[in-house]
Amino acid sequence: MLRVENLFKVYKNRKKNVTETVEAVKDVSFECSPGEIFGLLGPNGAGKTTTLRCISTLIKPTSGNVYIDRYNVLNDEKAIRSRIGFLTSDMKLDGFFTPDYMMDYFGALNKMSKDDIQLRKDYLFNELQMSDFIHKKIDKLSTGMKQKTAIAISLIHDPEVIIFDEPTNGLDVITSKSVTDFLKKYAQAGKTIVISTHIMHVAEKICDRFGILVEGELKEIGSLNDILENNSSDSLEDVFFGYILPGSEGEVSHAQ
Amino acid sequence: MLSDSIIILKKELRRIFTDRRMLAMLVLLPLLMLPVMYSVMAKMGASRDSEITSFRSTICLYEGIGNETVMGPFIESISTINTELEIVQLSEVEAAKLAITEKEKELLIVMPDNFHESLVECSTFDIGVYFNSTADYSQHAYSRISQVMASLNGDIVRERILERDLSEDILTVFTLNEVPMQYDLAKEGSVIGKIISILLPFFIIIYLFVNSMKVGLDTVAGEKERGTLAVTLVNQVSRLSIVIGKMMSVMIAAIVGAASSVIGLIIGSKYFMGMFGASGAAISSYSMSTLHILQFAIVIIPLAVLVASMVLIVSTFARNTKEGQGMIMPVYFVVMIMGMATMQTGDVPPKWMLSTPIINSLLVLKEIFIQGASWSSITTACLSSIVFSVILIYLTLRMFNSEKILFRI
Incomplete structure (x- = not known):
């Protein structure tokens, strides 16, 4: 179980003796249960990546906390990291190595035995249909192959919670489908999954619940039906654009 | 960890x-x-050295007035080095200096007038050797001329000592580390x-x-x-x-x-x-x-x-x-x-x-x-x-x- 409680993240930039404060995330709270896929929707700059970075322990929250079971990001960084698989679009893999070597490397960093690493490799390479390119240098792989490799690496230690930032961004239709199918299957196996995206049809297809993040604030949270009902709309996309584009159908709905 | x-x-x-x-x-x-890199540098250096050494330099010599009878050993010494000797007159001295500055000639040797008198009286006289320190050939010729002149100087002194029935040893009070032996006591x-x-x-x-x-x-x-x-x-x-x-x-x-x-x-x-x-x-x-x-x-x-x-x-x-x-x-x-x-x-x-x-x-x-x-x-x-x-x-x-x-x- 993942629980985000009253999360705030404030950045301070000092330029020409003037300190500028940017509230990237403002009082964000949500939960995600095992077997559930939670979609964090929002435009670029809404605070999605910052929220996910706080959950993954890459950065510390200014206030608030994130819990996975009984552990929290402020006090139990290592325990949290052992329970999450994290992938963001700005994280890249060293192109010099092969997917097979990177799996061994990250498996070893996650304190796995060689046998366990081999078992996970066999499973993930098969599930993500990677066998054809595991011995090729990552630099030589296509975008889809690289994304599959990144997903496999983030899941090498069989984490309970999976946090993916824009997992299908830039992928072709076939690779995108294989990634979403894989995530659905993974959720059915009892894993907790949080994805961020701005591709509505992907979100609608795989997410059980949604949160709409705009300018650091969580404006909506709930299942697809809850959100559509609350906004008297028949499309998640309309609700989403209502928040980010003034004057659109969704905006009218919010005014009501 | x-x-x-x-x-x-x-x-x-x-x-x-x-x-x-x-x-x-x-x-x-x-x-x-x-x-x-080092072998190329060394080869280039060696090739330049050999070029300078084998170069036939032009040395201008002004013999001075009244020295005709005593110039023989000087000309002989100068001729031992690889050179082309040009005897110049007093009126040509300035032109020779300019040629050295312009790197067209290598050296100008100016003998003092009537230095034969100094030779007879055993008094010291000065020979002027003009050169160009920025020209490799001139610098090399200068160094060679300095060596042959020093050698001629030694020969003349030796002659004078022998004329006076004295031993050459009078010129050397003592030697330093001449006996073959290991004098440097630094560790091997x-x-x-x-x-x-x-x-x-x-x-x-x-x-x-x-x-x-x-x-x-x-x-x-x-x-x-x-x-x-x-x-x-x-x-x-x-x-x-x-x-x-x-x-x-x-x-x-x-x-x-x-x-x-x-x-x-x-x-x-x-x-x-x-x-x-x-x-x-x-x-x-x-x-x-x-x-x-x-x-x-x-x-x-x-x-x-x-x-x-x-x-x-x-x-x-x-x-x-x-x-x-x-x-x-x-x-x-x-x-x-x-x-x-x-x-x-x-x-x-x-x-x-x-x-x-x-x-x-x-x-x-x-x-x-x-x-x-x-x-x-x-x-x-x-x-x-x-x-x-x-x-x-x-x-x-x-x-x-x-x-x-x-x-x-």
């Missing part, structure tokens, strides 16, 4: 030593480049060690630093730039393990690169030392005992750790490798000046040098090459390198824990 550092170290070393370009830059290039090998000790510690620190830069700037700043660092950070590995693993990889690469450069330097030293007047053969005969090799390793490893830590802290602070390159240059210059400062320190270096990291290690290396390093100075140098490395690693770790620096938010 150490096991995580070793996993990271292995990956970094794999990155460095299986990358053909990096391997060529780190190992192959210095190994081949230095001998080739330490004389050539002294020459090596002037240059090699400087080259070692430069090679360590340059090779650390080749690898170290990419190891953090490059990873930040490519976005590959965050992938490691979200795994179950402490940031201290990452810093230690990366530092060790930079250190090993620096040592391997420096070793390759020094081997290249030793191969090239046959030519290189020859340019400085020392015998290349003597350099190649230089050897170190097992104890001195051990002392060398004890000093060089902490020194390499310190250099790697210096590069790593800059690499961690920089946004990308380009920024890192700009930031590391002032540090490189400081290290270079430190290396130069140790080249001429005398037998007892000032106290501030002995307590300054890097400099004290280089001074100990000098002592080791001359075969006289004391364990106390080795300990001091190593301790100072270790203490400063720990401080730098601590500061690097602080940077690794700073979101602002690591993610440049």
Whole structure:
């Protein structure tokens, strides 16, 4: 179980003796249960990546906390990291190595035995249909192959919670489908999954619940039906654009 | 923690030593480049020397008034060198000087008027030899003429002494170290060690630093730039393990690169030392005992750790490798000046040098090459390198824990 409680993240930039404060995330709270896929929707700059970075322990929250079971990001960084698989679009893999070597490397960093690493490799390479390119240098792989490799690496230690930032961004239709199918299957196996995206049809297809993040604030949270009902709309996309584009159908709905 | 550092170290070393370009830059290039460079320099120098020596210079001679009868031995001496002699008149002297300035002729010898009288009276007279110090041929002709004139001078003095029934020995009160014997009581090998000790510690620190830069700037700043660092950070590995693993990889690469450069330097030293007047053969005969090799390793490893830590802290602070390159240059210059400062320190270096990291290690290396390093100075140098490395690693770790620096938010 993942629980985000009253999360705030404030950045301070000092330029020409003037300190500028940017509230990237403002009082964000949500939960995600095992077997559930939670979609964090929002435009670029809404605070999605910052929220996910706080959950993954890459950065510390200014206030608030994130819990996975009984552990929290402020006090139990290592325990949290052992329970999450994290992938963001700005994280890249060293192109010099092969997917097979990177799996061994990250498996070893996650304190796995060689046998366990081999078992996970066999499973993930098969599930993500990677066998054809595991011995090729990552630099030589296509975008889809690289994304599959990144997903496999983030899941090498069989984490309970999976946090993916824009997992299908830039992928072709076939690779995108294989990634979403894989995530659905993974959720059915009892894993907790949080994805961020701005591709509505992907979100609608795989997410059980949604949160709409705009300018650091969580404006909506709930299942697809809850959100559509609350906004008297028949499309998640309309609700989403209502928040980010003034004057659109969704905006009218919010005014009501 | 150490096991995580070793996993990271292995990956970094794999990155460095299986990358053909990096391997060529780190190992192959210095190994081949230095001998080739020095042999080309030596060959060019030798070819120029031979060209200058074989050049037939033009020497103008003004004989002075009333000297016709005594000019014979002078002209004879001048003719022993490879030259074309032009006798000039007083009216042509200024034109000859201009020709030397313009590098058209090499020398002008102006004999004083009536110097035969001085010869008879055994009084001193002055011969003017005009030359151009910026022209190689003129400079060489001047040096040759000085030699033959000095020899003629000696012959004339000898004649005068014999005319007076005196022995030539009157000119020599005593000699110094003329009896064949070993007068230099320096330890065996330490004389050539002294020459090596002037240059090699400087080259070692430069090679360590340059090779650390080749690898170290990419190891953090490059990873930040490519976005590959965050992938490691979200795994179950402490940031201290990452810093230690990366530092060790930079250190090993620096040592391997420096070793390759020094081997290249030793191969090239046959030519290189020859340019400085020392015998290349003597350099190649230089050897170190097992104890001195051990002392060398004890000093060089902490020194390499310190250099790697210096590069790593800059690499961690920089946004990308380009920024890192700009930031590391002032540090490189400081290290270079430190290396130069140790080249001429005398037998007892000032106290501030002995307590300054890097400099004290280089001074100990000098002592080791001359075969006289004391364990106390080795300990001091190593301790100072270790203490400063720990401080730098601590500061690097602080940077690794700073979101602002690591993610440049």
